[in-house]
Amino acid sequence: MELILSKFTKRFGATTVISEMDLHVGAGEMLALLGPSGCGKSTTLFAICGIHRMDGGSLHFGDRDVTTLPAQRRSVKVVFQNYALYPHMSVSDNIAFPLRVKRHDRATITRKVGAIAELVHIGELLDRKPAQLSGGQQQRVALARAMVREPDVLLLDEPLANLDAKLRLEMRTEIRRVQRETGITAILVTHDQVEAMSMCDRIALMRAGQIEQLATPVQMYENPANQFVAGFMGNPPISFLPAHLGERITLSGGNSLPRPDRLAGQGPITLGLRPEHLGPQFGQGLRGTITFVEPQGREDLIDVRLTGGEALRAILPSGHGHAIGDSVDWGVRGDRLLAFSTDGERI
Amino acid sequence: MSRTAAVPGLRIWHLVAVLSAMSAPLVIMYAFQIIDSVASPAPGALWPTGFDLNNWRFLWESVDSGRPGIWQVTFNTFVFASVTSLSVCAFSLTAAYALSRLNFPARRFFLAGLIVLHAFPTITLIIAIFIILQYLGLYDTLAGVILVKAALELPFGIWIMKGFYDTVPWEIEMAGVQDGASRFRVWWSLVLPQVQPGLAALLIISFLSGWSEFVLPLVLAPGAGAQVLATYMNAVIASETTQDFGLFKAIGMFYTRPVIVIYLIFQKRLMNIYGGGTKG
Structure with a gap:
């Protein structure tokens, strides 16, 4: 589903962190919000998922205006940097929690949990507790939990930051594969330009609450709009x-x-x-x-x-x-x- | 092998000696507490002459006709301690969550107030509390003492529970909200299980604190109806007609037993409160 953010403004107290930002993410697209820390990319993410209230502007998922909807009623899911798995629940209970909240019947829950576990390749881990999983496996569980109710928009907040280098490469392709196979609209927040370039269809490079350039990875690398963009891209x-x-x-x-x-x-x-x-x-x-x-x-x-x-x-x-x-x-x-x-x- | 094992032992032998000397009085006290409760030495003598269960007679007969029997008093103490600890836990759980997570007016004031109240010598408030209870008609009732004891324990409980809530990552709550759960559901089924070790420790600690409370029942509920074990013992030793130390020690043993049992069972959980968080 398409996501349209227009004239988004966010203030913390007297400081305006983001003013009048526009962002359009196409249906099935994966977009990276890239920028140095403090550039407002996480703030944008939290506004989209409903954790932060917007101080101005509007947010649409497709035709639906979700600007003032509470987080529970937006069809959007976040995969957090530390995965935020529920430590006292088994993997299958973790994945099933969003369905239980919506009071799906037992058969549906079992079926959906099984299907999503297959998709992210954790079928054999369903009885374990999160503490018994490796970082990459926890990441997969978090992804499964976020995807199980088929949200309109999937948000990924620095999903690879806690993984070691080898797992990072693996999960990079995995997340992209799951996103492609399900055709979900996704936004990846990251400060790592390699992640952004390798995983996303388009990149929005942010600085100080502004989008400096919004382009495909290749365009942005070869044809940067300004010195900041040129300096940020490339390693x-x-x-x-x-x-x-x-x-x-x-x-x-x-x-x-x-x-x-x-x-x-x-x-x-x-x-x-x-x-x-x-x-x-x-x-x-x-x-x-x-x-x-x-x-x-x-x-x-x-x-x-x-x-x-x-x-x-x-x-x-x-x-x-x-x-x-x-x-x-x-x-x-x-x-x-x-x-x-x-x-x-x-x- | 033997050398490495022997050296640390040799090096600390003088520490062991000093500590033994210092703990000896305690050990002797405990030993005589137990010995004297089942023996009747002659007045002034140190060593008991024979085994004697007479001191435990309070279990089956009344030692003082003006007071309720031991079982009634024990029941009172149990009700006092458990109702106090349950209400302390109930209020601490919710209040500490609010202080840890919610942004409400005067939050900082409440936080500062907690520390002040925690450090405040509560005995100085006893007269005011006395007057208030009398005004409310709760003077000399168990309910009144429970209310006061729970209120005085709350700052400690809230502070401890806030520490546990602070260690729960906020992403867990946000994930729960994203999953469509209400704030209450998130608290109840996602956050509460993470602070459960703290809750268990607080429950035990406030129960033990209620069990051993003496001053509040003595001042606020002196009548026969709301006697607890601490005031019962006080009455036994203060009684002018029967100053029976053997009896006193036997009741003391009886009074301490639940505490020892609880400590033995829950040692590990009590340690949690100092560890201050959940692992795994």
Whole structure:
């Protein structure tokens, strides 16, 4: 079901945390609310599920106005970061609780619990207590409990934050699979851009209560709206260098790059270079010294200090033959170079 | 092997000696409490001369014609302690939940008030309480003493229970609300089971506190109808005609037994209240 949030405003006391935010999530879509901590993404989530009252604006699930409905009567479920399983109940009682509250009969409950347990692959764990489960299994139970009554909207609040790296990869695909198979509309709140990019159809990147950009992961990575978005997306992160836009793009220390035709204007700019767009395969232009090499197996992360003192990071396939202290003269991939005005807007 | 095992023992032997010396009077007191209750030493003598169950005669005959029998008094004490602890628990459960979770006017004032009341020497209020009870017509009734005792125990109970509620993650409640349950249902079937260890400990502690209460029944219910074991013992020892220490000790043994039994059974649960939370 479609979710439409319009002119949403939230205040805590005298501080306005979010003002007039609009958000539209299509039916069956999975959207990420991404941003640094304190950007208002959790506040938005809590307003959607009805834990926080909205101070302004409206919220629709499909045609239904749920702005003032209490949480119990909205068809929305949250999977919390710590899963919030009921520790005194067995797994099947946990999953059955939402159905018991609605007074479904015993046969229906057994059938639905069995079906959802199959979907999230916890069929053999139904008699255990939450304390006897691993983190990933608890996550699956929480997902099952949230999905068992087939809510209109599923909200996921940092669902992977408490898992170790390997489980995180596994649950990432699992959550996405369950979401796809059921076709549920879902919102994922996270501060991890890798999670957001890998799991979601679209990403809303938030800062200070505002949506900075709302786009597909690829668009957002390749075509960021401003310096904040460019800096937030990508791991290892993009490098920013002060530069001057004239005939060429000039950096301090005598380095310069050819100016791409698409850039208009002149004057001081901030240059954004992603690690994968810097290296010997792109010709020459930036001279410097390698200060650090961080092997990652398949590729190496290489820190370069330019002659003008700026620090840059490149990523090269293993076996490149460079070592700490080497002098290099590397080029950049001109069509993927990003430029920002001094106030952070994209040029 | 033997060396590592022997060294710690050697190192603390002087501590054991000091502690033994310091606890010896207590042990001796307990020992004579038990010995004297079933023996009748000559006045001034230390060692008993023979086995004698005469001190336990209070169980089957009245020791003081002006007072109710021991079973009536025991029943009173039981009613006093259990009604007190049940009402303390009932009020603490709900009040502590409100203080821990709900946002209501003057919440901070109530919290501060709890600590003050907890630290307040309640005996200073006894005259005011006396007057109020008399005004309400509850003076010299068991109900009146129960009311006062429960009220005075409440700050402690609320404070303890609030500590337990504070350890329950709020996401559990939010998940319950999301699942469609009412706030009451969430409290009753999701939160209450998490604080159940605290509830059990509070129930036991306030029962024992009621069981051993002396001053309140003595002052507020001195009549024959509302005697409890503590005031009964007081009457036995204060009586001028029969200053029978053997009898006194036997009643003391009788009075203490439920306490010891409860401690033996519920030791682990009582420890919870200091652990302050649920595990697993």
